[in-house]
Amino acid sequence: MNNLTDKNIYWWRPLDDRELGTRGEILFAAYKEIHWQGFQSASLSNILARTGVTKGALYHHFPNxxxxxxxxxxxxxxxxxxxxxxxxxxxxxxxxxxxxxxxxxxxxxxxxxxxxxxxxxxxxxxxxxxxxxxxxxxxxxxxxxxxxxxxxxxxxxxxxxxxxxxxxxxxxxxxxxxxxxxxxxxxxxxxxxxxxxxxxxxxxxxxxxxxxxxxxxxxx
Amino acid sequence: MNNLTDKNIYWWRPLDDRELGTRGEILFAAYKEIHWQGFQSASLSNILARTGVTKGALYHHFPNxxxxxxxxxxxxxxxxxxxxxxxxxxxxxxxxxxxxxxxxxxxxxxxxxxxxxxxxxxxxxxxxxxxxxxxxxxxxxxxxxxxxxxxxxxxxxxxxxxxxxxxxxxxxxxxxxxxxxxxxxxxxxxxxxxxxxxxxxxxxxxxxxxxxxxxxxxxx
DNA sequence: TATAAAGCATACCAATTGGTATGTACGAGA
DNA sequence: TCTCGTACATACCAATTGGTATGCTTTATA
Structure with missing residues (x-):
C-alpha cells in the first residue's frame, strides 16, 4: 500500500543508507513520512513501523x-x-x-x-x-x-x-x-x-x- | 487565538456573507479552516465552533x-x-x-x-x-x-x-x-x-x- | 569488576478524531 | 388533521493520536 518504504526509489534522497544509526534511521523515516503526509498528519506509529524502532527509542532521541x-x-x-x-x-x-x-x-x-x-x-x-x-x-x-x-x-x-x-x-x-x-x-x-x-x-x-x-x- | 474567525478580513474571500444558509456557512467555515490548517488537520469541531452549527447539521448536508x-x-x-x-x-x-x-x-x-x-x-x-x-x-x-x-x-x-x-x-x-x-x-x-x-x-x-x-x- | 549513564523496549494514558444512532421540531401536501 | 420528508440537535463510540512512566540491556569509564 505504501510504496515509499524503500529507501532509494526517489530523488529527494537526503542521506546515505549505510551507517545511519538509530537516530538517523528515525530521522530518515520521519523525513519520508512528512514528505508524503505532511507534518501534522505524519504518524509517529507509521514512522516507527517504517523503521522497526520502538517508541521508547524515538523519545530517547527526540523530546517530542x-x-x-x-x-x-x-x-x-x-x-x-x-x-x-x-x-x-x-x-x-x-x-x-x-x-x-x-x-x-x-x-x-x-x-x-x-x-x-x-x-x-x-x-x-x-x-x-x-x-x-x-x-x-x-x-x-x-x-x-x-x-x-x-x-x-x-x-x-x-x-x-x-x-x-x-x-x-x-x-x-x-x-x-x-x-x-x-x-x-x-x-x-x-x-x-x-x-x-x-x-x-x-x-x-x-x-x-x-x-x-x-x-x-x-x-x- | 484564531484570528480568522472574522469573515471579511482577507482577500481569498469566496462568497458573500449574506444569505449563505446553513450549508453555505458550513462550506465557508470549512474553506477557512482548510485554508488555514490544511484538509487532514482541519477539525470538524473547529468548523462547527466557527459556525455555531451542530454536528447533526453538518452530517445532514455532507456525507463525510x-x-x-x-x-x-x-x-x-x-x-x-x-x-x-x-x-x-x-x-x-x-x-x-x-x-x-x-x-x-x-x-x-x-x-x-x-x-x-x-x-x-x-x-x-x-x-x-x-x-x-x-x-x-x-x-x-x-x-x-x-x-x-x-x-x-x-x-x-x-x-x-x-x-x-x-x-x-x-x-x-x-x-x-x-x-x-x-x-x-x-x-x-x-x-x-x-x-x-x-x-x-x-x-x-x-x-x-x-x-x-x-x-x-x-x-x- | 563495579557503577553510572546511555540506549532502548513495553505498557499504558488522556485527549481528540471522524462518524453514527436516535430523537425532535417543523413545514408542505393530501 | 394526519403524515411524511427535510432540517437539524444530542449523546455516544471506536480508533488513533502524541506523550509518559517504568522497566531492562548494553556500553563506556573509573
Whole structure:
C-alpha cells in the first residue's frame, strides 16, 4: 500500500543508507513520512513501523514530535537543498549555464515518485509556515540560502558581462526560485513529468532572454 | 487565538456573507479552516465552533469529511480562481497588459493574512494531491482552467502580433502560472509582501521581454 | 569488576478524531 | 388533521493520536 518504504526509489534522497544509526534511521523515516503526509498528519506509529524502532527509542532521541520535525528540516531537507541546488551552482563560470544545466539534469533524474511528492520544502512551507514559527524560520533560512546563491551568481555575471545590464540580480533570482517551485507544484498536481519539462523549457527560454547578446552569439 | 474567525478580513474571500444558509456557512467555515490548517488537520469541531452549527447539521448536508472537502474545492476555491484570475483576463485586449494589471491590482489588495495563508489551491495541492485522487482531479481541473485561459490569451496575442513570434503560448502560460504560485509560496514563508512585489516585478519584466518590439514602442 | 549513564523496549494514558444512532421540531401536501 | 420528508440537535463510540512512566540491556569509564 505504501510504496515509499524503500529507501532509494526517489530523488529527494537526503542521506546515505549505510551507517545511519538509530537516530538517523528515525530521522530518515520521519523525513519520508512528512514528505508524503505532511507534518501534522505524519504518524509517529507509521514512522516507527517504517523503521522497526520502538517508541521508547524515538523519545530517547527526540523530546517530542515538533522537535523531530525541526530536526528533519535542519538536518535532512536543508542539507539536501544545499547539495542539490546551492553547491552545484558554484561550479559554473556562468550562472545561466549552471541553472540551465541544473534544470535539465534534475529533470532527467526525476522519477514519477519525485514528481508525485514534489519539493519537500514546499510541502512543509505550505502546511507549517502559517501555524508554527519554529518551522517557518527554519524554512525561510533554506529559501534564503538558495535565493542568495543565485543572486550572488547574477551579481558576478553582471560584473562579467554575461547578462543584460538592466537586470536586477535579486529580482531575477526570486523569479527563478519561484518558477522552479511553481513548476514542481504543477507537475505534482498533474502527476506529469511533461509539465515539469514544459516549465523547465519556459525558464530556460527566459534565461536566454536575459543573457547578454554578444555572449549569446559567442556561444553559438 | 484564531484570528480568522472574522469573515471579511482577507482577500481569498469566496462568497458573500449574506444569505449563505446553513450549508453555505458550513462550506465557508470549512474553506477557512482548510485554508488555514490544511484538509487532514482541519477539525470538524473547529468548523462547527466557527459556525455555531451542530454536528447533526453538518452530517445532514455532507456525507463525510472528504465530501465536504471536495465541495469546498468545487464550489468555493474553483469559483474564486475563476472570478479572480480567469474572468478578468477576458476583459483585456492584450493579455500581457491584462496579466500585469492583475498582478498589480491583486498585489495592492492583499492583506498580511492573505500573504500568510497563501493560495488555497497550493495548500491543498501540496497536501492532498499525492494521497487523494478525488482532490487531485478537482485541483487539476482548476489549474487547467487557469492555465488554458492564459494560453488562449497568448494564442490571440500571437495572431494580433502583440507578442514575439517565437514564443509558445503553452510554455509561456505555464511559466506565468508557476511563477505566480511560486511567488505566493515565497511570500507566505517570508510573511512578506515585499517578496510578492519583488517576484511580481520580475514577472512583469519577463512579460515586457516577450512583448513584441513595435508594440512595445507603440505603447510609449 | 563495579557503577553510572546511555540506549532502548513495553505498557499504558488522556485527549481528540471522524462518524453514527436516535430523537425532535417543523413545514408542505393530501 | 394526519403524515411524511427535510432540517437539524444530542449523546455516544471506536480508533488513533502524541506523550509518559517504568522497566531492562548494553556500553563506556573509573
Amino acid at each position: 514530535k515538533t522537535e523531530l520535525g525541526y530536526a528533519v528540516v535542519d538536518e535532512v531537507i536543508s542539507e539536501h537543498i544545499r547539495l542539490s541546488f546551492v553547491e552545484p551552482l558554484l561550479e559554473f563560470e556562468n550562472p545561466i549555464d549552471g541553472i540551465i544545466e541544473l534544470i535539465q539534469s534534475s529533470g532527467d533524474a526525476f522519477s514519477m515518485t519525485d514528481v508525485e511528492l514534489g519539493c519537500p520544502l514546499t510541502v512543509l512551507a505550505q502546511e507549517m509556515a502559517p501555524i508554527d514559527e519554529g518551522f517557518r524560520i527554519r524554512l525561510i533560512k533554506i529559501y534564503d540560502l538558495w535565493h542568495q546563491s543565485i543572486t550572488d551568481g547574477f551579481h558576478l555575471a553582471l560584473k562579467n558581462g554575461q547578462v543584460r545590464d538592466d537586470i536586477d540580480p535579486d529580482t531575477v533570482a526570486m523569479m527563478i526560485v519561484a518558477t522552479m517551485e511553481g513548476a514542481m507544484n504543477a507537475a505534482k498536481v498533474a502527476q506529469s513529468l511533461d509539465k515539469l519539462y514544459l516549465c523547465g523549457n519556459g525558464l530556460i527560454q527566459y534565461l536566454e532572454l536575459i543573457r547578454k547578446k554578444q555572449d549569446k552569439d559567442k556561444r553559438i | 469529511k472528504t465530501e465536504l472537502g471536495y465541495a469546498v474545492v468545487d464550489e468555493v476555491i474553483s469559483e474564486h480562481i475563476r472570478l479572480s484570475f480567469v474572468e478578468p483576463l477576458l476583459e483585456f485586449e492584450n493579455p500581457i497588459d491584462g496579466i500585469i494589471e492583475l498582478i498589480q491590482s491583486s498585489g495592492d489588495a492583499f492583506s498580511m493574512t492573505d500573504v500568510e495563508l497563501g493560495c488555497p489551491l497550493t495548500v491543498l495541492a501540496q497536501e492532498m494531491a499525492p494521497i487523494d485522487e478525488g482532490f487531485r482531479i478537482r485541483l487539476i481541473k482548476i489549474y487547467d482552467l487557469w492555465h488554458q485561459s492564459i494560453t488562449d490569451g497568448f494564442h490571440l496575442a500571437l495572431k494580433n502580433g502583440q507578442v514575439r513570434d517565437d514564443i509558445d503560448p503553452d510554455t509561456v502560460a505555464m511559466m506565468i502560472v508557476a511563477t505566480m504560485e511560486g511567488a505566493m509560496n515565497a511570500a507566505k514563508v517570508a510573511q512578506s509582501l515585499d517578496k510578492l512585489y519583488l517576484c511580481g516585478n520580475g514577472l512583469i519584466q519577463y512579460l515586457e521581454l516577450i512583448r513584441k518590439k513595435q508594440d512595445k514602442d507603440k505603447r510609449i
